[in-house]
Amino acid sequence: MKKTIEPQLLLLLIALVAWCAIAAQFSIxxxxxxxxxxxxxxxxxxxFGFLTILTNLxxxxxxxxxxxxxDSALGRYFSRPGVLAAQALYIIFVGLGxxxxxxxxxxxxxxxxxxxxxxxxxxxxxxTLYWLLFAxxxxxxxxxxxxxxxxxxxxxxxxxxxxxxxxxxxYPFLNVTVLGYPRVMANxxxxxxxxxxxxxxxxxxxxYKRQGLAIE
Numbered sequence: 519m520k521k522t523i524e525p526q527l528l529l530l531l532i533a534l535v536a537w538c539a540i541a542a543q544f545s546i547x548x549x550x551x552x553x554x555x556x557x558x559x560x561x562x563x564x565x566f567g568f569l570t571i572l573t574n575l576x577x578x579x580x581x582x583x584x585x586x587x588x589d590s591a592l593g594r595y596f597s598r599p600g601v602l603a604a605q606a607l608y609i610i611f612v613g614l615g616x617x618x619x620x621x622x623x624x625x626x627x628x629x630x631x632x633x634x635x636x637x638x639x640x641x642x643x644x645x646t647l648y649w650l651l652f653a654x655x656x657x658x659x660x661x662x663x664x665x666x667x668x669x670x671x672x673x674x675x676x677x678x679x680x681x682x683x684x685x686x687x688x689y690p691f692l693n694v695t696v697l698g699y700p701r702v703m704a705n706x707x708x709x710x711x712x713x714x715x716x717x718x719x720x721x722x723x724x725x726y727k728r729q730g731l732a733i734e
Contacts, residue, residue, distance in 0.1 A: 539636030613642030
């Protein structure tokens, strides 16, 4: 079937939605945090404690690099099949995690709702579509999924260290103060297993797509 969506147009849409949603989220959250007694520096630091913000920011940089400077070192890095698949994995995880576990905890309205949906629903869906239709998938192997777990593991360790120092945990399932370390560790293991299974699914899709191209 002939593709009717231009990859560059889709990348542009993803980048625009991601950057605008991040900017909107910061414009709402920073003043609210400062109003609660934080300094601007503390408020910005707090925002970068959320996996959603970090992952969407990384993806925004990825899409912008592929669009504006594909031949640069950064553009070539983000065009690698393993890097694109990892980006897809992380943003799918953000989308599923929010919509399955956290949506009922966030009854936002207005601009906050738009930013929230952009970060957790629109960007994940659009980049998944981009990866399925256009991303190069050559050379992906099952062992790659282990490397892809480094980013979420590093985030988990950072969240635990930051939480132990400040008492703030960005997500309820990571809240050691409420749940205790054994429960939080169990939650982390379950989430990592889920992430690993999604990664295996992406690798199987990549193999299927390659086989289909070979048959054609």
